Amino acid sequence: MDIFILQKESVPDFLSSLSADYAVWAPIQKDGDTFFEPMPDSRNTSPDLTRQAKIIKQTIFPQTEPLYSYDQNDQIQAPDFEDIKQTALFGVRPCDARSLTLLDPVFAGDIPDPYYQSRRNKALLIGMACTEPFANCFCTSVGGSPCGQEGLDLLCLDLGDRYLVSVLTEKGKGLSDAASSLFTKASAEDMKQGQELSQKAEQSIKRHIDLTGVTDTLGKIFEHPVWKKMTLKCIGCGICTYTCPTCYCFDIQDEPMAKKKGRRVRVWDSCMYKEYTLHASGHNPRPTRVERLKNRIYHKFKFNVDTHGAFGCVGCGRCITLCPVNEDIIENLLDVKGAA
Amino acid sequence: MSVQKLKEEAARALGRKDVKYLIGYKKGSYGFRVSPAFIEPKEDIDQLIMSPLCNMSLVKYVMLEEALPSLTEQEKKPSKIAIVARGCDSRAINLLIEEKGVPREKLYIIGVSCAGAIDQRKIEARFPRVTEPAEVTEENGNYIITVNGQVHTVPKEELLAELCKLCRYPTPVIYDKLIGDKLPTKPFHYDEIKAFEALPLEERFAFWQQQFTKCIRCYACRNVCPLCYSTICSLDSLSPQWLRRSVDTSENFMFQIIRTFHLAGRCIGCGECERVCPMNLPLMKLNRKLAQDAKLLFNYDSGTDPKTKPLLTTFHTEDPQGFIL
Numbered sequence: 001m002d003i004f005i006l007q008k009e010s011v012p013d014f015l016s017s018l019s020a021d022y023a024v025w026a027p028i029q030k031d032g033d034t035f036f037e038p039m040p041d042s043r044n045t046s047p048d049l050t051r052q053a054k055i056i057k058q059t060i061f062p063q064t065e066p067l068y069s070y071d072q073n074d075q076i077q078a079p080d081f082e083d084i085k086q087t088a089l090f091g092v093r094p095c096d097a098r099s100l101t102l103l104d105p106v107f108a109g110d111i112p113d114p115y116y117q118s119r120r121n122k123a124l125l126i127g128m129a130c131t132e133p134f135a136n137c138f139c140t141s142v143g144g145s146p147c148g149q150e151g152l153d154l155l156c157l158d159l160g161d162r163y164l165v166s167v168l169t170e171k172g173k174g175l176s177d178a179a180s181s182l183f184t185k186a187s188a189e190d191m192k193q194g195q196e197l198s199q200k201a202e203q204s205i206k207r208h209i210d211l212t213g214v215t216d217t218l219g220k221i222f223e224h225p226v227w228k229k230m231t232l233k234c235i236g237c238g239i240c241t242y243t244c245p246t247c248y249c250f251d252i253q254d255e256p257m258a259k260k261k262g263r264r265v266r267v268w269d270s271c272m273y274k275e276y277t278l279h280a281s282g283h284n285p286r287p288t289r290v291e292r293l294k295n296r297i298y299h300k301f302k303f304n305v306d307t308h309g310a311f312g313c314v315g316c317g318r319c320i321t322l323c324p325v326n327e328d329i330i331e332n333l334l335d336v337k338g339a340a
Numbered sequence: 341m342s343v344q345k346l347k348e349e350a351a352r353a354l355g356r357k358d359v360k361y362l363i364g365y366k367k368g369s370y371g372f373r374v375s376p377a378f379i380e381p382k383e384d385i386d387q388l389i390m391s392p393l394c395n396m397s398l399v400k401y402v403m404l405e406e407a408l409p410s411l412t413e414q415e416k417k418p419s420k421i422a423i424v425a426r427g428c429d430s431r432a433i434n435l436l437i438e439e440k441g442v443p444r445e446k447l448y449i450i451g452v453s454c455a456g457a458i459d460q461r462k463i464e465a466r467f468p469r470v471t472e473p474a475e476v477t478e479e480n481g482n483y484i485i486t487v488n489g490q491v492h493t494v495p496k497e498e499l500l501a502e503l504c505k506l507c508r509y510p511t512p513v514i515y516d517k518l519i520g521d522k523l524p525t526k527p528f529h530y531d532e533i534k535a536f537e538a539l540p541l542e543e544r545f546a547f548w549q550q551q552f553t554k555c556i557r558c559y560a561c562r563n564v565c566p567l568c569y570s571t572i573c574s575l576d577s578l579s580p581q582w583l584r585r586s587v588d589t590s591e592n593f594m595f596q597i598i599r600t601f602h603l604a605g606r607c608i609g610c611g612e613c614e615r616v617c618p619m620n621l622p623l624m625k626l627n628r629k630l631a632q633d634a635k636l637l638f639n640y641d642s643g644t645d646p647k648t649k650p651l652l653t654t655f656h657t658e659d660p661q662g663f664i665l
Contacts, residue, residue: 030554031550031551031554031620032620033554033619033620035554054554054556054619063556063587064586064587064588132469133469134469135370135371135464135468135469135470135471136370136471206471206472207370207471232376232378232401233375233376233378233401235400235404235560235563235564236404236563237558237559237560237562237563237564237616238556238557238558238559238560239558239560239616239618242556242557242558242618243556243558243618251585253584253585253586255584255586265585265586267585267586267587268587269585270558273559273576274576275576275578278578289404320369320370322618324396324560324564324612324615324616325375325376325396325564326368326369326373326374326375326376328368328369328370330369331369
């Protein structure tokens with residue numbers, strides 16, 4: 001597919017050309033942190049491209065999603081999926097884009113999930129290559145790359161005053177065609193510079209782990225004492241799962257509303273919570289933090305491999321950076337390997 | 341403060357017959373992070389560290405300990421946990437003892453005089469993308485920071501956690517052994533709370549509304565709090581369900597109000613809730629308001645003396661009653 005140049009000063013024009021047909025989401029600075037949110041005004045906002053605290057997963061699979069509402073006369077009202085607007089996500093990190101390709105098979109299943117599907121099919125992903133990876137990025141150890149293209153429609157690579165834009169899908173081609181006046185053909189020089197930057201980015205990933213055989217090892221060490229050692233410092237909060245781009249567990253709850261109505265909602269759940277596996281009888285098959293942390297590692301590095309043929313982790317490093325007590329998934333995996 | 345001294349005391353503690361393990365700090369897995377260390381007798385004490393990077397409270401681990409399956413098994417095992425405690429941590433321990441959350445005999449406290457800890461966000465903003473283990477020492481009001489073999493000097497003021505600037509009890513108030521010199525207790529002041537209270541109601545409400553909209557309800561603020569140790573927490577209760585699982589501004593308000601009120605007259609001001617919040621919510625603004633009220637209305641400073649009773653379990657006829665309808 002084509003490779004173009006988009007001048008940085010043309011980005012607001014590009015985004016506002018998108019906003020005619022799309023709701024544009026981008027990383028936005030708020031109180032010193034970056035949030036992935038709908039852009040209030042593409043002309044006045046210069047998207048910040050640091051790693052986002054709230055992840056793009058929420059645009060497709062929101063933390064709280066009303067499934068339908070009901071009243072006492074058994075009148076049920078489901079959302080109209082036609083109403084969902086096309087969304088363009090700008091400034092998506094390659095690891096986050098890749099995470100959606102891992103969520104897709106989960107929500108495709110025998111009966112595709114219409115809530116997820118309707119948003120996913122209407123989302124357009126414009127990536128921003130990680131030319132400067134973060135301290136805990138380890139995407140290259142789980143099959144990704146800081147300049148990876150998986151799951152993206154367009155990928156921008158920062159060349160200083162301009163972006164090198166790779167068109168990756170038909171959808172992406174539609175975009176660049178529609179704003180063709182802003183895109184110019186990339187020169188051989190630009191492409192060479194892009195290639196060098198990609199290589200440099202990949203080399204600047206500092207955290208690595210060789211995961212060969214880890215799935216097999218996990219099959220053998222379920223009762224190993226290493227799990228207890230690993231869990232000593234875990235405090236059982238939900239940061240690692242709620243900031244994880246590949247975690248998808250949810251709970252379904254009925255909530256009473258005003259005027260004798262109610263609604264059924266889907267909300268994110270976390271395997272780190274006691275409530276997650278609590279039975280109605282009061283029995284809990286995962287009674288302590290040991291079983292819960294173990295489940296998180298097993299799900300990502302064994303169950304997901306068994307079911308969907310890939311690690312359930314894109315190496316974004318958020319769970320490491322944001323963990324209050326330095327529970328580090330790379331160290332956990334090293335412990336697993338050590339227990340083999 | 342000498343790390344050597346700490347290691348000696350740790351070795352002495354672990355040599356005691358009644359201590360089962362020690363909780364201290366060790367180097368973390370990357371950059372400026374430190375990690376809790378759980379060391380059993382005869383395990384390596386050399387991994388222990390104490391530096392301005394030790395910014396987390398270890399007291400929570402005393403309350404998180406999983407009970408052993410049978411009483412006989414419990415009797416056989418040595419009972420004490422040795423713990424490294426800074427000034428704020430010792431106040432938390434004090435309050436736990438006052439509240440009968442943990443018996444004094446269960447703890448062997450190695451107190452450490454603390455000159456304040458570094459704010460992780462500040463140092464990572466100053467030295468971004470540091471993966472290799474870094475070291476920090478304090479010298480004459482400066483932090484000497486070694487990153488990738490290069491030495492940097494940064495004024496302490498620039499990296500010190502904001503809350504540590506307000507710390508009143510840098511020296512532990514309860515301990516079995518104290519390491520480091522006794523530092524003076526600092527005066528009480530809540531200027532930033534008074535300034536916030538002076539704002540119009542609408543403005544304060546809008547502020548919290550904006551903050552709580554960001555909350556993702558990971559409950560890290562609750563889980564990390566050394567004083568949140570209910571075995572059945574109202575936030576987890578399913579029947580009745582006090583708090584909806586829906587995450588929106590209204591439910592988030594409810595969550596934070598429950599969390600804050602449970603710390604009324606209790607919060608000892610370690611700031612763990614604020615430190616761990618992935619959304620960077622200024623939670624100590626709420627906690628410090630309550631601490632200010634406890635001080636101004638009842639002249640009560642939580643956790644400063646294990647012999648006093650918790651504020652909300654006492655009544656004196658001279659207590660102010662102006663807020664009773």
